[in-house]
Amino acid sequence: AQSVAQPEDQVNVAEGNPLTVKCTYSVSGNPYLFWYVQYPNRGLQFLLKYITGDNLVKGSYGFEAEFNKSQTSFHLKKPSALVSDSALYFCAGEITGGGNKLTFGTGTQLKVEL
Amino acid sequence: GAVVSQHPSWVICKSGTSVKIECRSLDFQATTMFWYRQFPKQSLMLMATSNEGSKATYEQGVEKDKFLINHASLTLSTLTVTSAHPEDSSFYICSARRLAGSYEQYFGPGTRLTVT
Secondary structure (H helix, E strand, O other): OOEEEOOOOEEEEEOOOOEEEOOEEEOOOOEEEEEEEEOOOOOEEEEEEEOOOOOEEEOHHHOEEEEEOOOOEEEEEEOOOOHHHOEEEEEEEEEOOOOOOOEEOOOEEEEEEO | OOOEEEEOOEEEEOOOOOEEEEEEEOOOOOOEEEEEEEOOOOOEEEEEEEEOOOOOEEOOOOOOOOEEEEEEEOOEEEEEEOOOOHHHOEEEEEEEEOOOOOOOEEEOOOEEEEEO
8 A cells, every 4th residue: 555654743953953854655656745834724835746857856945855766765854944944744645647646644743943 | 826725714513514615726727626634633634536527536434425525617626514513523625736737736725614
C-alpha cells in the first residue's frame, strides 16, 4: 500500500537556524510529492512539488525540498527559520495512474522560537 | 491565481438536519474536486473525488448516502451532510485541480461543522 510518513510530530527550532521537516514515502511507480502548510483553522497552502527533473525543488517562502530516491525521502528545508514559519506542515504523495488522489502524512507541527 | 473558496466558513446545526457546503474555484476551471475531512490535530482524510458532470467516487468507509456530493459545473462542487449527527462535527476541506496544467491541488480555507 502506498503511504507517506512524517516521523516527527513536532519540530522546534530557533529563529535564524536552519530547519528540516522529514518525509518518507513508500510507493510503487514514480511518485509525485508535495509539501503543504496549514495555519490554524485554515486550509492548506501549497509550498512546492516534485514531479520529475532536478532532485532539489525550490518553493514558496524560501522553502526547498530534496527528492532522494535511494532513501525514499522528500525532506522540507529552509536555511533560516522565521517565527512566522510556525505552522502545521503536511507531506503528500500522488502515484502516477492513481486517479489524482493525494495521500497525506500525519503532519509535523513546526515551532520557531525567538 | 488558483483561489478556492468555501462557504460557509463555519456552521452550527442541530442533529437530524442537513447542511450544504460549497466549494468554488474562483479563477480557474477544475474538472476534479476533492473533499477531505480533518479531525483535530490529525491529517486529512480523503472522503471522495468529484468530477464535473459525473457521480462522485467515494473512499472506502464513507457513506455516499450521508455525504452527498454534486459537481454541477467546472467551478462548483457541493457537499451535503444529510441527517447530521454530533460525530459528523469536523473540519471539511475541499480542493480543486486545474483543468489542464500543473499537478498540485489548490485547497479551500475549510468549513468548520458543529452538530449539536
